[in-house]
Amino acid sequence: MAVIEAIKLRRTYRTTTGVLRRKPLEVEAVRGISFSVERGELFGLLGPNGAGKTTTIKMLITLLLPTSGEARVLGHDVVDDAREVRKRIGYVFGGDRGLYERLSAYDNLRYFAELYGVSGREQRTRIDEVLELVGLKGREHERVEGYSRGMRQRLHIARGILHDPEVVFLDEPTIGVDPVGARDLRRMISDLVAGGKTVLLTTHYMFEADALCDRIAVISRGEIVGAGSPAELKGRVQGGHVTEIEVFGVDDPTVDRLRGIAGVTAVTIEEREQKQVLVVQTSGEHEVTAALLAQLDGFEVGRVASREPTLEDAYVALVDE
Amino acid sequence: MSSLRVLWAGWVTHFKIVSRSPFAIGVGATWPIVNATLAYFMYQAGGSPQTLLYASLGSAVAGIWSMAALDASGAIQRQRFWGTLELLVAAPVKFALVLLPMTIAIASVGIYCLATTLVWGRLVYGIPLPLEHPLAFVLAVPATLVSVGVLGFALCMLLVRFRAASHIGNSLEYPVWLASGLLFPIAVLPAWTHPISWSLATTWGMRALLHGSLGGPVWLDLGMCALLTVVYGAIGVAILDRFLDAARRSATLSLT
Numbered sequence: 208m209a210v211i212e213a214i215k216l217r218r219t220y221r222t223t224t225g226v227l228r229r230k231p232l233e234v235e236a237v238r239g240i241s242f243s244v245e246r247g248e249l250f251g252l253l254g255p256n257g258a259g260k261t262t263t264i265k266m267l268i269t270l271l272l273p274t275s276g277e278a279r280v281l282g283h284d285v286v287d288d289a290r291e292v293r294k295r296i297g298y299v300f301g302g303d304r305g306l307y308e309r310l311s312a313y314d315n316l317r318y319f320a321e322l323y324g325v326s327g328r329e330q331r332t333r334i335d336e337v338l339e340l341v342g343l344k345g346r347e348h349e350r351v352e353g354y355s356r357g358m359r360q361r362l363h364i365a366r367g368i369l370h371d372p373e374v375v376f377l378d379e380p381t382i383g384v385d386p387v388g389a390r391d392l393r394r395m396i397s398d399l400v401a402g403g404k405t406v407l408l409t410t411h412y413m414f415e416a417d418a419l420c421d422r423i424a425v426i427s428r429g430e431i432v433g434a435g436s437p438a439e440l441k442g443r444v445q446g447g448h449v450t451e452i453e454v455f456g457v458d459d460p461t462v463d464r465l466r467g468i469a470g471v472t473a474v475t476i477e478e479r480e481q482k483q484v485l486v487v488q489t490s491g492e493h494e495v496t497a498a499l500l501a502q503l504d505g506f507e508v509g510r511v512a513s514r515e516p517t518l519e520d521a522y523v524a525l526v527d528e
Numbered sequence: 529m530s531s532l533r534v535l536w537a538g539w540v541t542h543f544k545i546v547s548r549s550p551f552a553i554g555v556g557a558t559w560p561i562v563n564a565t566l567a568y569f570m571y572q573a574g575g576s577p578q579t580l581l582y583a584s585l586g587s588a589v590a591g592i593w594s595m596a597a598l599d600a601s602g603a604i605q606r607q608r609f610w611g612t613l614e615l616l617v618a619a620p621v622k623f624a625l626v627l628l629p630m631t632i633a634i635a636s637v638g639i640y641c642l643a644t645t646l647v648w649g650r651l652v653y654g655i656p657l658p659l660e661h662p663l664a665f666v667l668a669v670p671a672t673l674v675s676v677g678v679l680g681f682a683l684c685m686l687l688v689r690f691r692a693a694s695h696i697g698n699s700l701e702y703p704v705w706l707a708s709g710l711l712f713p714i715a716v717l718p719a720w721t722h723p724i725s726w727s728l729a730t731t732w733g734m735r736a737l738l739h740g741s742l743g744g745p746v747w748l749d750l751g752m753c754a755l756l757t758v759v760y761g762a763i764g765v766a767i768l769d770r771f772l773d774a775a776r777r778s779a780t781l782s783l784t
Contacts, residue, residue: 220779265779270614272776293620304611307541309548314541321537322619322626324530366615 208282209243210374210405211250211267216240216276218262236262238429239276244407244422249400251420252409255526259429260409264378267407268298280374294324297375299367301382303359308352312343312362315351316369323370337365341395357388364395368404375399377408381415393419413519425525433525440521447472449516450496452485453509461502468498473524482509488516488524534621538629539636546637552599553640560591560641561648567711568653578742581657584649585741586710589734591641592676593708594701600631600680601687601697623772624765631684632677639673658741664750665740671753672733675760679729682760685767704730729756 218237223229237259244250252260265271267278269289277284283291307315313334320330338344341361351359360380367375377396381389396419400406410416416423417437424434433440457476465474465485470493477484489495500508546552567583599606604627607613616626649655659665687696705711707721708730714722725731736749774780 262779265614268618270618270776271779290620293618298615298618302611305615307545307610307612309545310541314544318537318541319615319619321534322616322621324620327533 210246210248210281211242211244211407212277212279213243213263213267214241214277216263216266216278217274218259218266218271219274235429237266237273240424240426240429240431241276242424242431242434244405246405247400247403248421249396249406249408249419251416251423252407252426253411253413253416253423253522254409254426255411258426258526260411260426261378262429263426264298264376264407264409268296268376269293294370295373297367297370297372299363299375299377299380301360301363301379301384303356303383306351306359306362306366309350311348311350312338312354312365313347315362316347316366319366320369325370333369333371337369340368340398341365342391355388357384357391360384360388360392361395364392368399372404374405374407377406379409379411381410381412389415413522417518425522427526433521437518440525441516441518443521443524447516447520448489449514449520450485450487450489450499451510451512451514452487452499452503453511454483454485454503455481455507455509457483457485457503457506461506464502465499468495468502469493470495471499473520475523486520486523488520531621531625534625535629538626539633542630542633543636546599546634552595552637556591556595556637556640557644559594560587560645563587563590564645564649568649568655580649580653580655581741582738584645584655585737586734588638588642588645589672589708589730589737590705590710591645592635592638592672592733593704593710593730595638595641596631596635596676596680597683597697597701597704598694599634600677601683601700602694603627603630603634603680603684605694617772617775624761624768627684627768628678628681628761628764631680632674635677635680636673638676639669642669660743661740661746664746665737667750668733668736668740668746668753671736671750672729675729675733675753675757678757678760678764682764682767685764685771704728707731708734710734726752727756729753729760732756 216237217239220234220236222232222234224232240263252263254260262271266273267280267285269285269292272286279285280292281295285292316334316337317330320334325333338347341364343358343361343365351362354362364380381392384392393415396406396408408419420437422434422436423440424431433443462474462476465471465487470489471487472490473488475486477486487499496511564584564587567587568580571579571583604613607616617623619626646657650657683697707725708728709725710730714725714731717725732749732752736746736753738744739746739749
């Protein structure tokens, strides 16, 4: 039996536009997605900002009601059996908020231990264990307001696993953390899976998903546009090519024209100081460099390079489809 | 047992949080002194020590209510702002057990108001504190704090839809002072206001403290505090369930 199951899960938000004449607007954040996560698996939900990752995770952890569809965690329905789900899961999100700044890390953990039903006798031992695990032992009696961003994120993880949940949901846990801190956090996440936990991770860092996840679902505009192991996803763009062209001042209509060239599967622009780099993915069946340069006639063009596609290119191609 | 543990842990945690706010403590400790001083000069013409004690206790209870009106009414918004609301809702305990100790802890900081007012009155103006019913007076302190805290919980739920909840709560500060007889006895108010006065925990808390000190039907006052605590709690819990359901439907838990 799958530990996490989402079946045609859908969520719409109602909002309004306008100031004087308010018009109702319905935004489809998640559009009927289905996936399952097996026991002991580290499953990644990967997608750009606003793709629907956090909405999906919030439905699975019972904070949001789905508009339609079903979801179960460890066999418990997230709508009808919310309390049973909550007992068995841990939730960690990224960012500075979500902690009581005026309290010490120890006091924060003690409060959440009580809320999550860790018995009085076990609390001290369990808090010591998680502090050791996240590398905050010795700093636990300092107030959180003096913690660095990385320390706060480690405390978030400690809080999320305090009650030893079977399933841990991690919503962009490394966002805003420096590279060394992020590497430490990734090691902690690997340790969780090695310790037998099932983890659902959302991220928009491709390398992070590649390094950690057993399987990945790429989500874009509320729909799953690709799923599989990192190797399988990479395989989707193998045989293709990527051409990088340095340009200056390229506008959107020109980029759209590039997308229309036969053989071009995706075009993205990276801003690098004054210049732009066009990353053009091609199917590999056509030689398109001349056609690309023809469309860029009139713009200042710098270095042109060709390379093999990476997993990030696979992700971009999926999201861009 | 487990529910009591959660309530106690919540109270300790949130009492620590509020007690570490220099603003809350500064205002909580100094504002009643200003009130007590004003009341002392207003009432000293009468020359009765009982009137001065009335003014002193009234200022203390006014301070407790100010805490609840300003801070407890915006308790949910504050958790939203801190980013902790979703984590608290996602916990497997009933959310009422999470929110109740929070508002009681806020009102409990009013203990500083009580202490500073009585000490100030004694040391500066020589206002005595007779204890006709010492046990009842001691019980009246937590009874007042808890009942006002639970009133703050009900207020928090009534104002939960408003982002400026604490401002609305703040606007209720003076009317409740007047209606509860904290500045002058409610007997001088029009008769139609008396039911409002009787429905307020501050009225009965003030009476319990006063009767515990000077003598009077203190046990009735304590009983009314207990009854109102249950009523406010029931109102708050009933609204809370609807709020949580609506927030999960409309995705407003994390909005600041």
